[in-house]
Every structure is written in C-alpha cells, then in structure tokens.
Amino acid sequence: DGGITQSPKYLFRKEGQNVTLSCEQNLNHDAMYWYRQDPGQGLRLIYYSQIVNDFQKGDIAEGYSVSREKKESFPLTVTSAQKNPTAFYLCASSITLTGIDSPLHFGNGTRLTVT
Amino acid sequence: GQQLNQSPQSMFIQEGEDVSMNCTSSSIFNTWLWYKQEPGEGPVLLIALYKAGELTSNGRLTAQFGITRKDSFLNISASIPSDVGIYFCASGYGGATNKLIFGTGTLLAVQP
Numbered sequence: 001d002g003g004i005t006q007s008p009k010y011l012f013r014k015e016g017q018n019v020t021l022s023c024e025q026n027l028n029h030d031a032m033y034w035y036r037q038d039p040g041q042g043l044r045l046i047y048y049s050q051i052v053n054d055f056q057k058g059d060i061a062e063g064y065s066v067s068r069e070k071k072e073s074f075p076l077t078v079t080s081a082q083k084n085p086t087a088f089y090l091c092a093s094s095i096t097l098t099g100i101d102s103p104l105h106f107g108n109g110t111r112l113t114v115t
Numbered sequence: 116g117q118q119l120n121q122s123p124q125s126m127f128i129q130e131g132e133d134v135s136m137n138c139t140s141s142s143i144f145n146t147w148l149w150y151k152q153e154p155g156e157g158p159v160l161l162i163a164l165y166k167a168g169e170l171t172s173n174g175r176l177t178a179q180f181g182i183t184r185k186d187s188f189l190n191i192s193a194s195i196p197s198d199v200g201i202y203f204c205a206s207g208y209g210g211a212t213n214k215l216i217f218g219t220g221t222l223l224a225v226q227p
Contacts, residue, residue, distance in 0.1 A: 004157075035217075042119070042203065042217035043158075058214070090157050103148055104205075104215060106157030 002027045004107035006091050011112045013085075021076045021110045023091030030096050032074035033104065036060060037088040046089075049074055050096075078112060085114045121204055121218030128194055129226050136221040137188040138204035146207035147180045147187035148215070153200045161202075162189070194225045 004025045013019045025032065031050055035043040045058030049068040063082025068074055074093075078085045088111050092104040121138045128134060138147070146165055150158035162173050164180035164187060171178055177190045187206075191198055204218040 006157075009155075040219065042121075042219045043205075044217075045214060048214065092157075103160050103163050105160065106150075108157045109155070111155075 004091055004093055004105060006089075006107035006110050008110060009108070011110055013112070013114050015114055016080045018077055018079050019085075019112065019114075021078070021089055021091075021112070023074045023076065023107060025072050025074075025091075025093045025107075027093055027105065028071075029093035029105075030071070031094045031102070032068065033092040033094075034058075034064070034066065034074070034076045035090040035092060037090055037109075043090060046076065078114075085112060087112060119204055119206055119216055119218040121221055123221060124219070125222040125224070127224045127226070130195060132194050134191040134194055134198075134223060135188060136202060136223075137186060138206070138218050139186040140206065141185065143184045144206040145184065146215075147178070148205040148207075149176075149178050149187070149189045150203045150205060151200045152203065152220070158203055191223075194223075196225050196227050198223060198225050 007022045033048040034046040037043050044060050046064050047058050047066040049055040052071050055066050055068050065077045088109050090109045091107040094104050095102040119138050119140050148163050149161045151161050152158040162171050162178040167184045168182045169180045175192045201220040201222050203220045205215040207215050
C-alpha cells in the first residue's frame, strides 16, 4: 500500500539539541510539506518542496531546516533556535504543488517533546 | 493574514443525531477540503470541493462549496461512535502553489 511514513512516532529531546524528523513517501508525489500542529490550533506550514533539491519556507520556518535530496524523502530538522519546539509534526505530500485538484495526504505524525 | 473561521469549536452529541459544521473566510478561495483527524494520527481527506456551489457526498457525509467562494459546510447524518475526531476545513488560494490554510478544527464527540 502506498503512503507516507513518519518516524519516530514519539521523540524526546533535551533543550539545545537539534533533532531530525523523518518523512518518507512511496506515492510518487512531487510535492511534500511539513506542518506543525499545536493544541486547539489549525495546522501551520513550516516548509514545502515542489521537486527534488528545491524547497521553500512556509509561514513559520524560523528555527527549522529541511532537505530534499530524494523524491521520496523530506526530513525536517528542528534546531536549537526554535523557541517552542514541542508540538505534533505532520508531513504531507501531493501529486503536484500547482493545481487545485491535488489534495494533501498526511502521514501519522511525530510528537516531539523538548524538555 | 488569511484565516478560516471554523465553528462550532466542539460538539457533544448522541449517536444517531445529525451534525453540521462550517467554515467561513473573508477571502475568496477556489478549493475547499474537509479532513478528519483521530487522536495521534494524521488528518485524512474526507471530501474535496473545487467549484462554487458544488455539493458532494461521501457516504453519510455531505459538503458544499459556498456560492460566494468564502464558505463551506460539512454535514454528517446519523452519527456513529467512530465519527469521533477533529474535523478540519482547509482552503487553497490558488496562484502558483497548492498551499493550504487550515481552520482550527471542530471536535466531535459521539455518545453511544
């Protein structure tokens, strides 16, 4: 079955450490995204990528970095510069970036807790 | 910035009741999507709407893209316990990207 795999499901880190969240998709989608979800809030876009080796900042990119070296992989690094990193992180993909008939498909998320 | 106002914030209903929730915006969009998220999981797409006035059903779910392109509603008929979750609307403002704006969600609890 095709889908989006995020790992790990739960991640604990000490303040001041960088941490990388994994996202892999086998849907052959060109576009990939990272969203952050906080309790009682809608999803907020961190970064997105249209194609390999290309990515753009979303609405809340500060303190995060990404790479897109392979079509199926879009890892997110939460750096020590992110002031409030504890959150639920969701990776998504879509067939293309452009085109309104290309809805997002989400992974099952990684819950990051930084203490 | 642009935002979606989703209501109600939460609903607590009895099994078998019908449910209605909606999203409104001050901006015009050309896509409305409805997602459901269960605890600890990612959102799952329920219904996608691409045309003003469009009315689409998916089983017991019905959603409509408002004629003004600034709102959408989702109805669930004859609710069952597994309908429990958070329902999000999302909308696209087109242009060169497929970036979406998400509503704050409606928490639905169904009592058997």
